[in-house]
Amino acid sequence: MSDFLTEYAAYCEAHGKPDRIELMLCDMNAILRGKWLPGEDADKLAKGAVRLPLSTYAPNILGEEVEASGLGIIVGDPDGHIVPIAGTLKPVPWVNIGGGTTKVAQVQVEMIDPDTGALSDLSPRQKLxxxxxxxxxxxxxxxxxxxxxxxxxxxxxxxxxxxxxxxxxxxxxxxxxxxxxxxxxxxxxxxxxxxxxxxxxxxxxxxxxxxxxxxxxxxxxxxxxxxxxxxxxxxxxxxxxxxxxxxxxxxxxxxxxxxxxxxxxxxxxxxxxxxxxxxxxxxxxxxxxxxxxxxxxxxxxxxxxxxxxxxxxxxxxxxxxxxxxxxxxxxxxxxxxxxxxxxxxxxxxxxxxxxxxxxxxxxxxxxxxxxxxxxxxxxxxxxxxxxxxxxxxxxxxxxxxxxxxxxxxxxxxxxxxxGDRYVDIHTAVRHDEITQLTREISQVEYRAYLGRL
CATH class of the missing domain: 3.30.590.10 (Glutamine synthetase/guanido kinase, catalytic domain)
Known part of the structure; x- marks a missing residue:
C-alpha cells in the first residue's frame, strides 16, 4: 500500500493530482480493460479495495466470456483484487490535445486470485x-x-x-x-x-x-x-x-x-x-x-x-x-x-x-x-x-x-x-472466436456467388 501511495504522491508533485486514474488490465488479446478511478480514491487502489472479475483476463476478441474456458458465470464469475504495478503510473497527455484541461493518469494493474492469494495465473504479463x-x-x-x-x-x-x-x-x-x-x-x-x-x-x-x-x-x-x-x-x-x-x-x-x-x-x-x-x-x-x-x-x-x-x-x-x-x-x-x-x-x-x-x-x-x-x-x-x-x-x-x-x-x-491451464484456456477462447468469426458470410461471397449460383 505505502509503495503505491509514495509513487502516487511523487506523481502528483510532478504532474498535479489527476482527475481520474485509468486502471489498465491486459487481457489475452492485449486489449486493455479496467476502470476509471477518481484521483481522490487512490488509497482504495492501494488497499486492494478495487475489484474486477478474474474472467476479465480471458474474454474473446468481442469482449464476451467463453464458457468452454471454465471462466465467467459458469463458475460464478468471482472477483480478483486489483493491485497496481510499480513504476507504471504515467500521464495520459493526448486527452488534452486540442485544448482540454482534464488531468488523467494511467496505471497498469494485475489481479490477485482470492483462492490462492497470489497473482492470477491468467496474467499474460506473468507468463513473460x-x-x-x-x-x-x-x-x-x-x-x-x-x-x-x-x-x-x-x-x-x-x-x-x-x-x-x-x-x-x-x-x-x-x-x-x-x-x-x-x-x-x-x-x-x-x-x-x-x-x-x-x-x-x-x-x-x-x-x-x-x-x-x-x-x-x-x-x-x-x-x-x-x-x-x-x-x-x-x-x-x-x-x-x-x-x-x-x-x-x-x-x-x-x-x-x-x-x-x-x-x-x-x-x-x-x-x-x-x-x-x-x-x-x-x-x-x-x-x-x-x-x-x-x-x-x-x-x-x-x-x-x-x-x-x-x-x-x-x-x-x-x-x-x-x-x-x-x-x-x-x-x-x-x-x-x-x-x-x-x-x-x-x-x-x-x-x-x-x-x-x-x-x-x-x-x-x-x-x-x-x-x-x-x-x-x-x-x-x-x-x-x-x-x-x-x-x-x-x-x-x-x-x-x-x-x-x-x-x-x-x-x-x-x-x-x-502451462497446461493457460494453453487450455487460450485454445478454448480461440476456438470460440473461430466459430463466431468464420460463420459470417462475407461480402465477397455475395458478390461472387449470390447472383450466379
Missing part, C-alpha cells in the same frame, strides 16, 4: 516474467528491442467499413520524408506522449504502405518494460490519432494489396558479467547464436498461434504478402523469418520477424525467448541460411487459423512455456 526468470536462473539476461508498424487512416462512419488512407498518401511511401513532414502534427504528438510516458523511442520512419509508419525502440535489459512499452504505445497511438480526427490500427493486415503490420523483436543475451553470449569475436555467427536461432525455428510452428493470434493475422502468411512466412533464417536478409543483423560485438543479435503487430506482446516475447532458451539448452542446429544458394526453402507456416490453434493446444513446448 516466468520466462525471464528461467533465463536469470542460468545467469543470463535477455536484451530486447521491438519495432512496431501501424497505419493511420481517415475516420470511418461504421465499424464494418474498411480503411481509407490519409489524403495525398502515395501507394509506396517507403522512407518518404515529405510524408513525414505532412504528418508531422500527429507524429510529433506521438513522440511527445511517448516521452511523457518514458517510452524509449528511437527512429520513426514511413513504411511501405499508404499511411503506414514504423517506430523503433531502444534496446533494454528490462524485458518487461520492453513489453509494457509495446502495449502502451499501441494505446497511445490510437489515442493521439483520435485527438487529431484520424484513426490508427496495429491490425495485422488492414489492406489486401499493401504490406501488413509486424512486430519485429531484436534479441540478445548477456551473462552476469554483462558480456553478450552471442559474441565470439570471430567470423560469422557464433554457435551459441545459431543455437538460439535454431530453437526459434524449431518451435515456430507450435507457437504460431501466439505470433498470429487472429483471423486477420493469417493474411500476412499468404504468398507475396510482404512478410516473412516460413521458419527460415538469413544474414541481414529481411525475407527471412529470423534475421541476424549483427554477428559479432556487443550488438550481436537475432531479429524475430514473424509476429504481427496485433499480438499480445507479453505472450509473443515469452514465446520468442522460450524458443531461444530451447535452442540454447538443446544445442539446436540450423539449416543453411537463405543467403546460401544451396539452401532448401522451408515449408511455409500455416495460413489456417484453426490448424495453428489446434497445434498450439496439443504442443508440448507450448505447455512447457505457458
Amino acid at each position: 516474467a516466468d520466462m525471464v526468470a528461467k533465463f536469470h536462473a542460468k545467469g543470463w539476461h535477455p536484451v530486447l528491442a521491438t519495432e512496431l508498424e501501424f497505419y493511420l487512416f481517415k475516420p470511418r462512419d461504421n465499424e464494418s467499413d474498411g480503411p481509407t488512407p490519409p489524403d495525398r498518401s502515395p501507394t509506396a511511401q517507403n522512407y518518404d520524408l515529405e510524408v513525414l513532414e505532412r504528418t508531422q502534427g500527429i507524429l510529433d504528438d506521438i513522440l511527445s506522449a511517448s516521452a511523457a510516458q518514458g517510452l524509449a523511442t528511437d527512429t520513426l520512419i514511413c513504411e511501405y504502405g499508404p499511411g503506414q509508419f514504423e517506430i523503433n525502440f531502444h534496446h533494454t535489459d528490462d524485458v518487461m518494460h520492453a513489453a509494457d512499452t509495446a502495449v502502451w504505445f499501441r494505446r497511445l497511438v490510437r489515442g493521439v490519432a483520435r485527438a487529431h480526427g484520424m484513426e490508427a490500427s496495429f491490425m495485422a493486415k488492414p489492406y489486401a494489396d499493401y504490406p501488413g503490420n509486424g512486430m519485429h523483436v531484436h534479441a540478445s543475451v548477456v551473462n552476469n558479467d554483462g558480456k553478450n553470449i552471442f559474441d565470439h569475436q570471430g567470423d560469422g555467427p557464433s554457435e551459441v547464436l545459431l543455437n538460439a536461432v535454431g530453437g526459434t525455428l524449431d518451435t515456430m510452428r507450435d507457437l504460431q498461434a501466439v505470433f498470429a493470434p487472429h483471423m486477420n493475422s493469417y493474411r500476412r502468411f499468404k504468398p507475396m504478402s510482404f512478410a516473412p512466412s516460413a521458419p527460415d533464417w538469413g544474414l541481414d536478409n529481411r525475407a527471412a523469418g529470423v534475421r541476424i543483423p549483427e554477428t559479432n560485438g556487443p550488438a550481436a543479435r537475432m531479429e524475430h520477424r514473424i509476429a504481427g503487430a496485433d499480438v499480445n506482446p507479453y505472450l509473443a516475447i515469452a514465446a520468442i525467448l522460450g524458443g531461444m532458451l530451447h535452442g540454447l539448452e538443446t544445442g539446436a542446429s540450423v539449416p543453411l541460411p537463405l543467403d546460401d544458394p544451396k539452401a532448401v526453402p522451408a515449408d511455409s507456416l500455416s495460413d489456417d487459423w484453426r490448424q495453428t490453434v489446434d497445434r498450439f493446444g496439443t504442443s508440448q513446448i507450448a505447455r512447457a512455456l505457458f
Whole structure:
C-alpha cells in the first residue's frame, strides 16, 4: 500500500493530482480493460479495495466470456483484487490535445486470485516474467528491442467499413520524408506522449504502405518494460490519432494489396558479467547464436498461434504478402523469418520477424525467448541460411487459423512455456472466436456467388 501511495504522491508533485486514474488490465488479446478511478480514491487502489472479475483476463476478441474456458458465470464469475504495478503510473497527455484541461493518469494493474492469494495465473504479463526468470536462473539476461508498424487512416462512419488512407498518401511511401513532414502534427504528438510516458523511442520512419509508419525502440535489459512499452504505445497511438480526427490500427493486415503490420523483436543475451553470449569475436555467427536461432525455428510452428493470434493475422502468411512466412533464417536478409543483423560485438543479435503487430506482446516475447532458451539448452542446429544458394526453402507456416490453434493446444513446448491451464484456456477462447468469426458470410461471397449460383 505505502509503495503505491509514495509513487502516487511523487506523481502528483510532478504532474498535479489527476482527475481520474485509468486502471489498465491486459487481457489475452492485449486489449486493455479496467476502470476509471477518481484521483481522490487512490488509497482504495492501494488497499486492494478495487475489484474486477478474474474472467476479465480471458474474454474473446468481442469482449464476451467463453464458457468452454471454465471462466465467467459458469463458475460464478468471482472477483480478483486489483493491485497496481510499480513504476507504471504515467500521464495520459493526448486527452488534452486540442485544448482540454482534464488531468488523467494511467496505471497498469494485475489481479490477485482470492483462492490462492497470489497473482492470477491468467496474467499474460506473468507468463513473460516466468520466462525471464528461467533465463536469470542460468545467469543470463535477455536484451530486447521491438519495432512496431501501424497505419493511420481517415475516420470511418461504421465499424464494418474498411480503411481509407490519409489524403495525398502515395501507394509506396517507403522512407518518404515529405510524408513525414505532412504528418508531422500527429507524429510529433506521438513522440511527445511517448516521452511523457518514458517510452524509449528511437527512429520513426514511413513504411511501405499508404499511411503506414514504423517506430523503433531502444534496446533494454528490462524485458518487461520492453513489453509494457509495446502495449502502451499501441494505446497511445490510437489515442493521439483520435485527438487529431484520424484513426490508427496495429491490425495485422488492414489492406489486401499493401504490406501488413509486424512486430519485429531484436534479441540478445548477456551473462552476469554483462558480456553478450552471442559474441565470439570471430567470423560469422557464433554457435551459441545459431543455437538460439535454431530453437526459434524449431518451435515456430507450435507457437504460431501466439505470433498470429487472429483471423486477420493469417493474411500476412499468404504468398507475396510482404512478410516473412516460413521458419527460415538469413544474414541481414529481411525475407527471412529470423534475421541476424549483427554477428559479432556487443550488438550481436537475432531479429524475430514473424509476429504481427496485433499480438499480445507479453505472450509473443515469452514465446520468442522460450524458443531461444530451447535452442540454447538443446544445442539446436540450423539449416543453411537463405543467403546460401544451396539452401532448401522451408515449408511455409500455416495460413489456417484453426490448424495453428489446434497445434498450439496439443504442443508440448507450448505447455512447457505457458502451462497446461493457460494453453487450455487460450485454445478454448480461440476456438470460440473461430466459430463466431468464420460463420459470417462475407461480402465477397455475395458478390461472387449470390447472383450466379
